[in-house]
Amino acid sequence: xxxxxxxxxxxxxxxxxxxxxxxxxxxxxxxxxxxxxxxxxxxxxxxxxxxxxxxxxxxxxxxxxxxxxxxxxxxxxxxxxxxxxxxxxxxxxxxxxxxxxxxxxxxxxxxxxxxxxxxxxxxxxxxxxxxxxxxxxxxxxxxxxxxxxxxxxxxxxxxxxxxxxxxxxxxxxxxxxxxxxxxxxxxxxxx
Numbered sequence: 001x002x003x004x005x006x007x008x009x010x011x012x013x014x015x016x017x018x019x020x021x022x023x024x025x026x027x028x029x030x031x032x033x034x035x036x037x038x039x040x041x042x043x044x045x046x047x048x049x050x051x052x053x054x055x056x057x058x059x060x061x062x063x064x065x066x067x068x069x070x071x072x073x074x075x076x077x078x079x080x081x082x083x084x085x086x087x088x089x090x091x092x093x094x095x096x097x098x099x100x101x102x103x104x105x106x107x108x109x110x111x112x113x114x115x116x117x118x119x120x121x122x123x124x125x126x127x128x129x130x131x132x133x134x135x136x137x138x139x140x141x142x143x144x145x146x147x148x149x150x151x152x153x154x155x156x157x158x159x160x161x162x163x164x165x166x167x168x169x170x171x172x173x174x175x176x177x178x179x180x181x182x183x184x185x186x187x188x189x190x191x
Contacts, residue, residue: 006030006041007050011061020059063094096184102128103183106139106148113137113148116163122187124148126180137182143174148182 003011009029013021023035023042032038042059045051052062097103108122116137118124124139132138132151139148142160149160149170160170 003050004041004044004048006032007045010045011065014061020061096125097127098183099127099129102130104128104180105186108148112162112164112167114164116150118148118163118182118185119187122185124182125184125186127183128180130181132178132181138178139180139182141175141177141179142170142172143176146179151178 006026006029010021010026013025013029021029023038026038026041027033027035030038030041042051046053046059050062050065051059054060093100103125105123105125108118108120108124111120118137124137126139134151134153136151137148138151138160139146140151140160147160147170149162152159152161158172158176160172160176162169
């Protein structure tokens with residue numbers, strides 16, 4: 001894709017730093033002399049669909065720029081003819097994250113959730129402040145230790161259940177604090 005003048009400077013900054021540059025930082029990136037000129041570029045990029053404003057009114061790179069192409073579906077059962085066609089684009093943040101301010105990632109250690117498809121070295125995307133439902137995988141502090149398990153509540157009794165037969169179900173003795181609910185598991189197959 002061919003981007004308008006200076007927009008590639010902005011994208012390279014975002015890739016390096018993980019956030020959008022301020023108007024003053026854009027002055028350094030572009031060599032322009034006025035923040036008014038930068039503001040005009042930002043407005044033009046919004047109109048072109050390259051930038052948008054989030055709920056807080058801050059500029060963010062548009063999902064049209066950051067999205068990945070969706071090329072259709074693939075059969076995971078018996079082989080079937082497949083046709084590649086651009087179905088849409090998808091922004092992984094929009095797909096995976098419901099509440100950005102309450103979302104963070106953790107690296108998995110241990111194998112107690114391996115039968116649920118959560119392996120050591122995987123990343124889990126978790127959301128704090130979400131009320132766990134029966135069957136959710138949660139991150140919890142239980143009796144002064146931290147764990148990730150299935151949350152079960154039957155009647156007034158809570159249990160934390162592993163997904164590996166080597167481990168026992170945990171019943172809180174003193175206290176249980178649910179820190180977050182697991183929203184997604186991320187596994188990278190190749191470096």
